[in-house]
Amino acid sequence: MIALKDSIGTEFVERVRVFFSENGPLSKAKNFEFRLQQQEMATAVAKALEEERHLVVEAGTGVGKSLAYLTPAILFALEQHKRAIVSTHTINLQEQLLYKDVPILKKILPVEFEAALMKGRQNYLCPRRLERALQQSNELFTGPEQNELKRLAEWARTTRDGSLSDLSIEPDPKVWVQVCSESHICTGKTCGQGPGCFYQQARKRLLSSDVIVINHTLLFMLLGSPDQQGERESGYLFPNDFIIFDEAHTVEQVASRQIGIGISQYGLRSTVQRLYNPRTRKGLFTVMRDAAGVRLAADLVDEVDKFFAAVESSCDFRKGREFRVRAPEIVRDTITGRLTALQSRIAEVARRADDEFLKAELQELGRRIRDARDGIAIFLEQCAREYVYWVERTGKTAQFLSLNAAPIDIAPVLRRMIFREDCSCVMTSATLSTRVTRKRSSIGSRILSKKRKDAPLSSSRIIAACIRWPIKWRNFSRERNSIFLYKEAAPHEAVCSSNSRQHRAASSLARTAFGWGWMFRARRYPM
Ligand code: SF4
Secondary structure, eight states, rough: OOOHHHHHHHHHHHHHHHHTTTTGGGGGSSOOOOOOHHHHHHHHHHHHHHOEEEEEEOOTTTHHHHHHHHHHHHHHHHHHHHHHEEESSHHHHHIIIIIHHHHHHHHHHSSOOEEEEEEOGGGGHHHHHHHHHHTTHHHOOOOHHHHHHHHHHHHHHHHHOBGGGGGOOOOOOOTTTTTBOTTTTTOOOOOOOOOHHHHHHHHHHHHHHHHEEEHHHHHHHHHHHHHHHHHSSSOOSTTEEEESSGGGGHHHHHHHHHHEEEEEHHHHHHHHHHHHHTTBBBSHHHHHOOOOHHHHHHHHHHHHHHHHHHHHOOOOTTTTEEEEESSSOOSSSSSSHHHHHHHHHHHHHHHHHOOHHHHHHHHHHHHHHHHHHHHHHHHHHSSTTEEHHHHESSTTTOOEEEEEEEHHHHHHHHHHSOTTOOEEEEEEEEESSSSSOHHHTTTTOOSSSSHHHOOOOOOTTTEEEEEESSSSGOOOOOSSSSEEEEEETOOOOOOOTTTHHHHHHHHHHHHHHHHHTTTTTTEEOOO
């Protein structure tokens, strides 16, 4: 592996630099315009990948960031037999990458590569669950829901890829949730990967791709816990992969949500109603003809609403959709005992089920009930240390609530999960160092220090930081551990003094990404 890495050497960086030069291969693309910032950014990405370091690049609109990271990422992935994961926050950017940038590079790059979009598995129809739902439709669905199920069954015969985006009309979520692919239900025992499985087909396509485009939420969901990531020998999602975060200004927020706790009133209600819905008298307890389970679930639907109504009356939402909870026991715990009783009942009924598929469905709901109970207990007691707690209104008309808790300082978590040694991660955005969101400030995060607020920089600059983690002072080298500021207004090279605005902003940016920023030197480079 070392030999391979050495074989690329600086020749790889030089090749990327030439690709973006005035007369390089990219100049043959339609509407090409030479941009020094783009060339510098591509070179910095190539260098970071080659040296297995992490990189933060802030570049304003118009720099051409996506080509600047895609090109070195594709070349590096192919030459090193790695996989490039490109994570974005918005669907628009995913579409731009897959339908505009990738086709350009397919024409110009002297190599063949494949790129694919990774969707969450719940986006795919599970033919096995559909078949079961059709068999049990009288016990599980109301009349209109049965019609919706039939529509989905018709569509399943003709769909291209069995994913939600191939459906012309959005399905009823109550029906879709019972027929989509689910990891805990999809096991060798229950299915064994049927040949007509849309999810498995999509997975095969992904595994043969060199570049995988994904969104931040799904990425953090798949990354699992910091401990799980810490145990990995290499890579993040696949062995030997590397990640490029575009729109990286949202990474902290998304990571906090995924790593933290979120109990939604809507989600909890739906889970209980899948067991038994007192309004429609349908559910899995009806399929299993379990009267005790039916009674427990029927009572719990009301109790869930009463509990959240009590939470709502203890919050003040006059200033917005979020309310910070500063002390434990915002309301009396009237619900965790009932959730425990329901979970035990589900376990009991699942033991009796001889049908493996039904057993897996029940166990999955039992797991969700347990997670909700644990989350509510932690929220009410505020027993997770160094966490911030808040209640949020959710839903189109803000008719539901969610209870949330997230680590106050996400930086140590990101260091363990993302900025690991022997991995490469590139973060880029137009607004990395100047972001101060209302949410962050309102929930009192320490991530955005006061310095952040007074450190706005011109959007024309690129900040790139090549950093090896962990840095030891005795190994500190200006060449290897620097933040580079490229600014049009600074036509000459100058070392920023330690109290300059630029240095503070750069440090703040690095602190966001790496947990510390005070040990960097910042330099301006001529444009
Ligand atoms: S492999 Fe999983 S997703 Fe595919 S049909 Fe079987 S259970 Fe469903």
